[in-house]
Amino acid sequence: MSSDLLVVENLRKQFGGLKAVGGDDGLSFSVKEGSFVGLIGPNGAGKSTTFNLISGVLEPTAGRVVLAGTDLANVRSSDIASLGLGRTFQTPRAFMSLSVLDNVLVGAKSSGENLRSVLLGGWRSSEPALIEKAKAALTRVGLEDRVTETVSNLSGGELRMLEVARQLIRDPKILLLDEPTAGVDPSLQGKLSKILTDLHKEGRTLIVVEHNLHFLFSIADQIIVLQQGELLSSGTPQEIKTDPKVVAAYLGDEHAA
Numbered sequence: 198m199s200s201d202l203l204v205v206e207n208l209r210k211q212f213g214g215l216k217a218v219g220g221d222d223g224l225s226f227s228v229k230e231g232s233f234v235g236l237i238g239p240n241g242a243g244k245s246t247t248f249n250l251i252s253g254v255l256e257p258t259a260g261r262v263v264l265a266g267t268d269l270a271n272v273r274s275s276d277i278a279s280l281g282l283g284r285t286f287q288t289p290r291a292f293m294s295l296s297v298l299d300n301v302l303v304g305a306k307s308s309g310e311n312l313r314s315v316l317l318g319g320w321r322s323s324e325p326a327l328i329e330k331a332k333a334a335l336t337r338v339g340l341e342d343r344v345t346e347t348v349s350n351l352s353g354g355e356l357r358m359l360e361v362a363r364q365l366i367r368d369p370k371i372l373l374l375d376e377p378t379a380g381v382d383p384s385l386q387g388k389l390s391k392i393l394t395d396l397h398k399e400g401r402t403l404i405v406v407e408h409n410l411h412f413l414f415s416i417a418d419q420i421i422v423l424q425q426g427e428l429l430s431s432g433t434p435q436e437i438k439t440d441p442k443v444v445a446a447y448l449g450d451e452h453a454a
C-alpha cells in the first residue's frame with residue numbers, strides 16, 4: 198500500500214486578519230505517493246494559496262506541511278524543490294527573450310549565478326548531458342519542434358507546457374500544476390491530458406488545480422474540494438460528482454445526478 202507523500206495538517210493562512218485558508222481547525226488533507234489529485238473550488242476558495250503554502254511561497258499563519266516526512270517549516274523555501282517538489286503558476290513565468298531550450302536549462306540548477314548571468318545577457322549552458330535532459334523534457338511535453346524558438350513566439354498553451362518541462366528537468370516526485378488548461382486551445386486539451394496521464398503513469402504524484410472539471414474528472418483519481426478556504430469534500434471523481442454538498446455548493450444544479 199502506498200504511503201502519504203504530502204500531509205497538510207491544520208493549515209491556516211490569513212491576510213490582514215481575513216481567512217484565505219483554513220477554518221478554526223485549519224485545512225487538513227493527505228496525498229498518497231503516486232496519486233493524481235484534483236484540487237477544485239470556486240474562485241477565491243483558497244486553491245492557489247494552498248499551493249503557495251505547500252511550495253513555500255507563503256508562510257502559514259498556523260499548521261504545517263510535511264513532504265516525504267520532512268516538516269517544511271524547517272526547510273528554506275528555496276530548498277523545497279530539492280526535496281522533489283515542482284510547481285507551475287497560474288500565470289506562466291519565463292524568460293521571454295531566451296529560447297525554449299535555454300529556459301529549461303536555466304532552471305535546471307536554479308543557482309543565483311545562473312539567474313544573474315541570464316539577466317546580464319551572458320548566460321550559456323554548455324553541458325551536453327544537461328542539454329540532452331532538457332530536450333527530453335521538452336519532448337515529454339510535446340515541444341520538441343520548438344526547441345530553438347524564442348519564448349515570446351509561443352502560444353499560451355505552449356508556454357504552460359514549457360513551465361512543466363522546466364520542472365521535469367529536476368525530476369520532481371510531486372508536481373503541483375495551477376490551471377494547466379488555462380489559455381490552452383480546446384483542440385489541444387486531449388494532448389495535454391495525455392501528457393499529464395503519462396507523467397502520472399511513470400509514478401509521479403500530481404496535484405492539479407483546475408476550473409475545467411470535465412478535463413480534470415477524466416484523469417484524476419482523487420478530488421479535493423475547497424470552499425471558502427475549508428475542505429468541503431474529498432473522494433473519487435464519481436463520489437464528488439454525486440456528493441450533494443458539492444453539487445449544491447459548487448457544481449450547480451445542471452450537474453446534479
Ligand SMILES: Nc1ncnc2c1ncn2[C@@H]1O[C@H](COP(=O)(O)OP(=O)(O)OP(=O)(O)O)[C@@H](O)[C@H]1O
Binds near residue numbers: 212217218240242
Ligand atoms: N496576497 C494576498 N493578499 C490578500 N488576500 C489574498 C492574497 N492572496 C489571496 N488572497 C485572498 O485569499 C482568498 C483565497 O484566494 P486564492 O487565490 O487562494 O483562491 P483560488 O481558489 O485560487 O481562486 P481562483 O480560482 O480565482 O484562482 C481570496 O479571498 C483572495 O482574495
